[in-house]
Amino acid sequence: MIIFEELDEIRDMEPAAVALGNFDGVHLGHQKLISKAVECAKQRELKSAVFTFSNHPRDLLPKAKKVKSILYKNEKAEIIESLGVDYLINIPFTKEIMNMDPVSFIEEILLNRLHMKAAFCGFNYRFGKEAAGNPRVLENIGIDRGFTVYEMPAYRIKGNVVSSSLIRTMIASGQVERCKTYMGRNYEIGGEVVVGNRLGRKLGFPTSNLVIDPDMVTPPNGVYVTYCDYNGVRYPSVTNVGNKPTIGRYGKNVETHIFDFDRELYGKKIIVEFLKKTRDEVRFDDVKELSEQIVRDCREAKEYHEMLAEQERQEQEFSAAARKEKAMPDDDENREDR
Template sequence: MKQFNSLDEIKNIKETVVALGNFDGVHKGHQELIRRTVKSARMAGLKSAVFTFANHPKNVLAGKPVIKNILYPEDKAAMIQSLGVDYLFSLEFNEIIQHLSAEEFMQKLLIGAFRMREVYCGFNYRFGYKAEGSPETLIKAGMKDGFGIHVLEPFKIDGNLVSSSLIRELIAAGRVGECKKYMGRNYTVGGEVVVGNKIGRTIGFPTSNILIDETMVTPAHGVYVTYCNYNGTCYQGITNVGIKPTIGDNLKNIETHIFNFSKELYGKEIRVEFLERIRPEIKFENVQELAQQIDRDCAEAERFHKRLNEARLRDNFCETKK
């Protein structure tokens, strides 16, 4: 996949079938849209492309971050690439693009820069100055200018419309266990391990701490069953998200205790996958009560991991028998 981060970089490309959207999460609805785009492009002998913005338009228009990211930019690009896309147009939503009319958006960007011959979008896609453009606008333009239009119907799972807004709500509410159903993967945050207050080490539960990335949506305060991905290996563990009220540390962070792990990770990059919330974060009377609760939390997390592994083995056995 070739990625373009500005209009100036887009040169000598072939004609395309373009998927339109913010794709902030690349959830199952987005994946379906992109798969259809890739299939159409291959059948027509064209290049498949995804057009998205590197920054969220709503944040630009509001002048402040009102929409939190679900995916890191590099993860978003990697997921789009994994779906077989040839071109990724990841442009900055700037003042010039902001003031393009719907007609200019189609003519200058889609047709002019991206050499679009077909386009795929969701039923609620909006574009152009003050969001004046809609799928209906594209349909009318396609009939006039001779390009194909495909509008994806609402994509639902268990009766729920799959959307980035829904996923953000689930994460912010601590309902991380439901995310995989809509995203196709566990919700993940990452960062560099920093020095904490080292209280966990003194009570027998050393933790790897990462600071909250303010650009990312983060889970509600609480204790979670997690995986910790480090250096290409996935480790079982348990994670606390919050301000550690018993200790009196008011800076929200993410601290992960990795089971059966003794390496020092300060300064290293880790990724934490959230599987299920065990309980909300609460304040204990003293550190001893906290340690006793952490011991119970770890036992519950280990049981969860065991059940998950057993279920995975059963699924693999069934696949093998088929």
């Protein structure tokens, strides 16, 4: 996949089917839209492209509260690439772009630079000055300029319209167990392990610490059942998000204890997948009380992981049995006439 991060970088793009949107989180609705663009490109012998912005357009509005991201740009790019996309245009949303009238946006960017032959967007896609552009504008211009437009209706799961805003709300409120339903994967935080105060090791529960990025949406303080992905292996773990109020005043961070793991990870890259929140972070009267609670947290997390492992085992057995049954010959079809 070829990635363009500045508008002026775009050179010699081949005619493309282009998915348009912000795509933060690349949730299941986004994935469906992008997949349709990829499918169209293959059918029409075009390239597939995703056009998005590296910052949220609302961040440029006067007095607007900064929108926190769900994914880092490299994570976003990896997921989009996995969908079979040829080009990713992930450029800054600037005042110049914000003030372009919708027709100029289509002509100067989508047609002259991206050579768009088919546009794919959601029902609520907006572009151009004062967000005056919408799917109807795209369709009208497309009639004259020879490109088609596919407008995807609201994508619903369990009655809820899937959106990046919904997922941010779930993460920020600690409902991390719901994220996989809408994203197709667990919510996760990744980064390089930093040196902490080493109290966990002294208590018998060594942790791998990650610094919280203030530009990213993060779950509220508390204890979570997690997986820790390191070097291609996924380990059961338990994670505390918070400020460590029992032992002092610290900035918010992520501390993960990996079960049955004794390697030092300082300076290494890890990814922490959040499965379920078990309790809020609280201040204990002393370290002994904190240590006793950590034991209970670990026991609860291990039980949850054991439950997940059993569910996975049963699902694998069911799938294997179904495959075996499907492969068996039909007695009625193969019985010889007697």
